[in-house]
Amino acid sequence: MDESVSLDTDDQLAIKGISGGLELLSEMGQDFAASLDLDATLLRGIERITTYVGAEAGALFLLQENGTILRCTASAGATEITGLTLASDEGIVGRCVQTDTGTIVRDVAKDPNFQNAIDAQTGFTTRSILCAPLSVKNEKIGAIELVNKADGDGLFGDDDLNLLQTLSASAALAVLNARMAEALVEQERLKRELELAAEIQRGLLPEASDASFPVHGVNLPARTVSGDFYDYFPLDDGRICFNLGDVSGKGMNAALLMAKTASLFRCLGKTIHQPGRLLALINEEICETVTRGMFVTMIGGIYDPRHGSVRLANAGHEPPLLHGTDGSFVGFPADVPPLGVMPLMSPDESFPEVEIALAGGSLYIFTDGVTEGYLEDGSEMQTEGLKKILADNREQAAPARLQAVISRIDQKGTALRDDLTLLVIDDGTTYAERLADPATADDQPPAADEETSEMVLHLKFTSRPDRLKLVRNAVFDTAMLCGCSEATARDIVIAIDEASQNVIRHAYKGASDGQVILDISREKDDIVLHLRDFAEKVDVSKIKPRDLDDIRPGGLGTHFIAEVMDEVVFIPPPDGTGNLLRMKKRIS
């Protein structure tokens, strides 16, 4: 009975090796699985293996830098060689890795091939070496090297190699798993960061407005983050500042430039109410700081619900489309390049602005992701397709119209080709209100801002040339009263005189019984003049300053007005008849 249970020493060792090895494997496996710090886990692993196999020192080498070097990432026992690097085929470790086979050099003294790569660097005396590769299938990862058996004659045996190889195989799998887990964690982290960026981006867009609000927008990114943006916010005087832009490219860099441009607009747009000036300033800023080759196409503008007018500047963007109440579509192409392409000649310059009378219609601004979006049949939507959808849905409320366009491009299961962004300024509601209440039209100054403006002069006169001297005197005195310098007052007189002449000569065509109304108000630091007539509509596009190189009589008046005033626009008259010219001049 004794014999049946008594085992010789070698057998005992083998059994201890196997069962203890399994225990160690299980512990290491758990350790690797639980740890997020691969290096610390590897260190604990090599310490355990070194102790378990009973070596004086142990080191774990991993292939790094595309497999060109072996770096000791953890070491245990008599030598501390963490960080030591070898060429990937150098020494016993290198050979073991390259041939993917375990190696034993039982007694280095008897091995003529042994070249000591490490002793030279450590001063340690190597007598016996065990080395087992770390590999999974065909993927080489590194190797574990143990040096000098701690007890007995200090030399390793074949059992030691078998044990180490078993442990190494498991360690290799653990390293690989840990690396995959690390990559997954990194991927997850990037994904979370991207989602966070997208959330911040969505925060930059305005919240969906009430159906009764005239401005609505929609943005659908092709990827997590978007290079498109839009924004709108009411100004203190009831007007609404809006923008829509498209940054070149997609992805994170486009998203960052989008965030910058959108923030600049929102910040500057609250104080600068000239879209052309605003875009010029943003252009300066982007030109100074942007990465080469990136640019932003953008439209910035202001909608005045009281007059149904939009004033906008277009920097290289798709032409906005005005869908009139008569069903017509009119485009307004850009005549300046996108932002970030070219600094303006002088920092005081502005981008050109266009004044658009919506007259109850809707102005659509959109990115090329919309017109170049694929429809169900694989064809591009194009501007014509967009017009058709808008026309087909004209009876719908503004947000539903935008949704109708989006739903034609955004098909379930297919990735978007580009970010989709649309903005609409719908003049329908306020137009109806303006029509219903024309009483405000005649005598009230149209753009009076209750809180900050003071009505200073209200003058009615007939369209007779001999009345203009009286008008000039009144305007001069009014301007002086508002605090203008004499020179500024004279300039304002010139503008009003020339504008009144235009009314008499062109609008009333010389008839002397037409009625003209002049309102002058002071709005903060500006003097604002409204000149109203009740003649037939003048084609605003035909009224332009003449070319000054062409010296001949006539055509000068409009040029004078443009020269001396800061702002000159024809705005739609409140009840739709006649013409209304609004002029503005800074008082100081």
Next chain:
Amino acid sequence: MEHQISEQGNVVIASFEGDVDIHTSPDARKVLLDCVGRKSPVLVDLSQVSYIDSSGIASLVEALQTARKGGSDLALVAVSDAALRVLQLARLDKVFSIYDTVEAGLEGIG
């Protein structure tokens, strides 16, 4: 608007006073074209002009062109601040010969 015509040697001097605007410029135009019609050099004295508009400026340009076509000349003298501002706006301050005084004008154009 008032005006006066005088002659010094071979030079005709037209002096205007008051506002030359859409109401009065047809008269000013007639006066100016009469003057250049005499085929003599013309000096236009604008020292007493309190206001001139684009139609007044247009009359001056027409007179200048007529004078030059006829081989004569027209110059402005003693231009008031109000008139100078409008000439500058029209970029015509470099097109017209402008003299500070009638005497300087006579010397320059006579």
